[in-house]
Amino acid sequence: MSSQDRFRDKTVIRALIRKIADKKKRLPSPSRIMEICGTHTMTIHRFGLQSLLEDAGVDMVSGPGCPVCITPGEVHEAAIRLVTERENFVLATFGDMTRVPTRLGSLQKTTPARKSAVKIIYSPEESLEFARRNRDTEVVFFGVGFETTIPSIALMAKSAAGEKLGNYSILSALWVIPPPLRAILTSGEVKISGFLYPGHVSAIIGEKPYEFIAREFGYPGVIAGFEPVDILLGIVSILDQLAEGRPIVANEYTRVVRPEGNPVALSLMKSMLEPKDAVWRGLGVIPDSGLKLRPEYGAYDAERKYAIQVKARGADLPGCRCGEILRGVLSPDKCPLFGKKCTPESPQGPCMVSFEGACLVHFKYRGIRR
């Protein structure tokens, strides 16, 4: 059995589910755990853990863990405007981003201006390489991501500045995970008993940024990996913390996540970026929840370079309830558009577009419940 198979081993999964059911029986209140990462959402549904856990008495609810989804509609629209209004211009971005529907259509369906194009990339490096090879074309990298992706985007700005690459800039939609968790807890809108913290965001930021959740709010939490067994071990830890009444930031993903995170990535982020108050779709303005390039790198900040003013309110298309889904107050299948007007072929909001979007994950792995 390969090590990956062991993390998906049915015997282990069954044993852990039994353990979870046992521990849950001894807890007085219902257990509802929010997973913050879209890839956790995917594992939970892809491997059928949602219903196994439901039977064991634990409900899982998805949080704002999809960067494509929480990026407000107005930011997507700004990208569409750039490539439709400017000639000899290339907007490079990740595939998911091109399919997000807005009031102006999507990047995929829009008609770019003369000699302009939308270029789909897998790694931020491809955007920089393209700009190097096409010096007479303006290249904007529409970079979206949480702390997992942010260091690589910051490195692009650093390289561009080092090379004085004048035709390259970044339209950034960079989001940091801990502030929205504070917002969710402060609003009290959704009842949860603990958090499953994102494994790879944590590989960058480490354990400390979550400590306020245990200390100030008294909620247990655990950093977990992405295999089914990782998630179940995380849930065991949360139930133990609840039983003992001792909330902490546990780390069940120590093979990848160091307590201090990734110091190289953190120092790069600090040197290139500074915090800003940002609007999250569904959550509104959250203090210090976004990052932008420091003023000394302003030449590589597309918002500055092209004098773009994004007045973000987090607009959803009519009927789309992605915002509520991102807050964890609505389950995708309760949205009237889900599986009817809104499908992966014809998405009405980003939650049905992104591989990490809760609606797409529900659609793929749970089907449509009528």
Place this chain on the structure above:
Amino acid sequence: MCLAIPSKVIEIDPEGKTGKIDYLGTKVKANFALLEDVRLGDWVIVHAGFAISRLDEDDARETLDMLREIAEKSI
């Protein structure tokens, strides 16, 4: 999207910042600038072309031993 599966470093360019990884049998380009001192044979987690963390093999082995124990006990 966060790919959970670690990849093995199989090539490192002379300047040490880029190279290739083996991802489930496929040779893929990767950037190592976010990690210190990457070596051939290291297992890394790669996200959007960038290695963001090194897998601690001893730690992984301990977890696997624990899982093996859970599996054996429950049979």
